[in-house]
Amino acid sequence: MSDEPTPPPALVKCLVWDLDNTLWRGTLLEDAEVLLPDGMRELIVELDSRGILQSVCSRNDHDLAWSRLEELGLAEYFVLPEIGWGRKSDAVARIAERLNFAHRTIAFIDDQPAERAEVAFRLPDVRCYPAEEAASLAGRPEFSPAVSTVDSRRRREMYRAGFRREAERTRFEGPDEEFLRSLELEMRIGRATHEELSRVEELTLRTSQMNATGVHYPDRVLRELMADPGHEVLVVTLTDRFGPHGAVGVLLLEKRPEVWHLKLLATSCRVVSFGAGATILSWLVDQAARAGTHLLADFRGTDRNRMMEIAYRFAGFDEQPCVCREAATAPAGAEGVQRLHLAPVRQPAPTYVRVEAVRLTGREPADGVVTSRV
Template sequence: MGDLKTVKCVVWDLDNTLWQGTLVEDPEVVLVERIRSVVETLDARGILQSVASKNDHEPAWAALERLGLGEYLVLPQISWGPKSTAVRVIADRLNFAYDTVAFVDDLPNERAEVAFHLPDVRCYPAADAPGLPDRPEFQPTITVDSRRRRAMYQAGFHRERARETFAGTDEDFLRTLDIRMSIVQATEDQLARVEELTLRTSQMNATGVHYSAETLRGFLDDPGHEVFVISMSDRFGSHGAIGVVLLHRHREVWHLKLLATSCRVVSLGAGATLLRWLIDRSARAGAHLAADFRRTDRNRMMEVAYRFAGLTDEDCACVRAIGIAGRDGIEVLHIRPAPQPAPTTMTVEAPGLGGPVVSGATP
């Protein structure tokens, strides 16, 4: 696949693309089975799907429901505005980079309009739609969360609407969610999902480094390394596996090689909670904490999270002693940790690197 990124979301035109026929001319549009199969296959692979169509919303949505397609779609954009605007809205709401979005349309002028305004979006003619699942960019790593991805995003939209109607502060709202974070040591069965997290996360990825399942398997067999998988849930449902931590523990310093979390849980404070847990655990072990950070064009938020947690550019002897400074554009941030208070907006179940620990908000 080279540098070709996996598609995270397919945006469909409707007329003569997702269905056959033009709705304003004939309300009895039809769905051919090979396109239904494509929709179901992409959904099972965890690729989200949406719509950018020039139609009246109400009859178009009614047709989608009649054809059994409505449940597969997130954030449909059905109006008479430019399709580039619709695609931009979908990508921005999902927080996806434009080069992970695909647009499918039967009309060359519509594809050209999207390509002109959003050159990173990949555009495909409707005639190519039946073969999309066979293309490498539509073949992500399949994990236990893949089939649930659409449902998890839909639950997120329900959560957003609940926040809009909540009168209190953000912190008060988070307390109503009954958020639970689980931090567990990765197992062999979870390696595919851990690898996927290193690939899919970009904004909340400290280094942008992809770790293959084979490399991660080597860390599982190394007693000096810890690989953690982080999952979350709340009253709206499961978020699935949302983060990964790769830690190399030395006697005087813990080396955080990777911290990556899904952008879906940024507003829930997932990254900050993980960092506080690591700082607290290293403090109780009497070790400093050193974290790799490599700037990318997407991960400014992760640097802010590290800095806000108290990590600095301090040139500590503990970092020099284990020889981790100045590698491949990677900066090493450092903190002399202190014990951290328990989180107030979620309950954390995590190993104490010596035993289980449960902390945080009580139900």
């Protein structure tokens, strides 16, 4: 028997609710009135405050069911509702695809064993719960993120704004770059504050597709790095005319005179289509070129982060060894970590996003911020 501790379950990012005899008591098409069980409203509000999205998958008349959710004051808490007569596994899969969430971060709750079995068979990574366990969900570790942030408390609103962007993008006629320019994107890259640390930790914990190493940095380690003058802990936020995306990226950078070592780059998968990772890397490469230093970047491949490797390669990082003295004496990477190298050159300003960023070169204005836009 292994003495290794059991790893914690993956956090649930979206809980998909059945309605009849699950979210409410009774069957909508048969009973004169359906009511919420005691504590159900409080549970939905609590999960929402933790940044857990919630949706609906129900065999029902759509207009009638949605009208009842509105009457109960709960409709606003549910995104991408799937109310109709199709197979529930298909509906849950569509929700996961629209959210761009891995199936292992999706949970489904239903009173019918056959429905749970059908979803579990076709979507084996989705966690399924019987309706009678609803009251216990808030106390389970998979529904209990370690940190609660401003961004997590408004995650539902940010995703809704994202759906409006998607709809406009579908209607937009013209090149992608023209659409991005129409969004009036503004990116800010700044040193993390103590108030922002919880969001930084959350990004390293929740982001899997766009995390260059898959490493989670807890609050204690982040505070130590912030206090170390040889390290930079940087937070990236993004806004556009639809509203804030919130904090969408984090960089952990060790700075030496001859080489800067990017230990972690993680960005939210929600901003992949806006080229956020490429914009961040371009800014960092330009800063390193200004400072006359080489760049090293850690990358550990996982089954989810192939896109991050592509972003590094596209930015010019490769596995050629760095010839500078400090790189030769730097500690080797952890097992499974590739150390990529780049000899940076100055980069052009982005053409579709306004970047307001701290300068890392030591030759910065009093507030440490520079703005660039073509």
